[in-house]
């Protein structure tokens with residue numbers, strides 16, 4: 208896909224991977240629609256996008272966990288662009304701790320943001336994608352969407368659900384011209400961890416994940432694991448089981464892009 212002039216919409220673009228992805232698409236000359244709940248932060252990201260060449264950046268304050276917000280975001284993008292070439296479902300939050308200590312409202316918000324938000328946005332975007340018989344949907348899962356991590360039960364479950372959503376949708380959309388790609392980043396240095404800045408050889412930058420997302424918009428793959436290149440020699444002993452599982456999964460899905 209040519210990205211110059213493409214209509215790209217990104218959820219959760221006010222920081223981290225979403226913001227870095229917006230800037231990467233802006234550099235390619237794409238037209239952008241971005242949403243998140245913090246509008247001031249979205250405006251800062253829009254400035255960065257314009258500084259690297261974006262011609263059109265449409266912003267919408269939205270909580271994607273609310274179906275009406277997700278629909279309104281997609282509709283605003285359509286009013287401007289009349290099509291959607293790339294939808295990046297990136298909005299998400301985490302929570303760490305024993306399951307029995309996770310507050311009920313946190314469970315609801317996490318599942319709403321990470322899973323339901325993705326579903327609402329896809330439902331809103333599919334009619335125009337069917338009409339144009341084109342478009343790429345990229346859902347941002349996580350490596351814990353392959354192998355669940357203890358003390359991240361609900362987060363892991365939400366990301367497993369995204370993996371399942373991607374696999375099911377691919378079947379449903381086969382022949383429609385619409386592609387679905389699920390990306391599984393490893394630990395990425397963003398605001399996701401709050402005050403606990405992640406470090407170590409397995410930590411990657413938001414920009415490296417963004418670069419891979421843009422590459423997959425151009426040439427969509429199916430399941431894409433994203434780990435830092437420099438961690439290649441550590442990945443096997445540290446993540447052995449996870450990687451075996453991931454590689455098997457990707458072999459079954461035919462178009463592997465495995466990057467360590």
Ligand SMILES: NC(=O)c1ccc[n+]([C@@H]2O[C@H](COP(=O)([O-])OP(=O)(O)OC[C@H]3O[C@@H](n4cnc5c(N)ncnc54)[C@H](OP(=O)(O)O)[C@@H]3O)[C@@H](O)[C@H]2O)c1
Nearest residue numbers: 219221222223224244245270271299349394395397398399
């Ligand atoms: N960092 C990692 O190690 C890592 C690894 C694997 C996968 N991921 C995934 O990558 C995605 C981006 O996370 P990040 O690391 O870039 O963290 P981040 O910097 O905290 O960014 C999260 C983004 O999602 C937005 N968001 C959260 N809930 C939302 C909602 N209900 N409606 C709209 N926007 C919402 C936030 O914006 P507002 O707060 O302004 O709404 C923010 O823009 C998430 O799906 C996360 O699960 C992260």
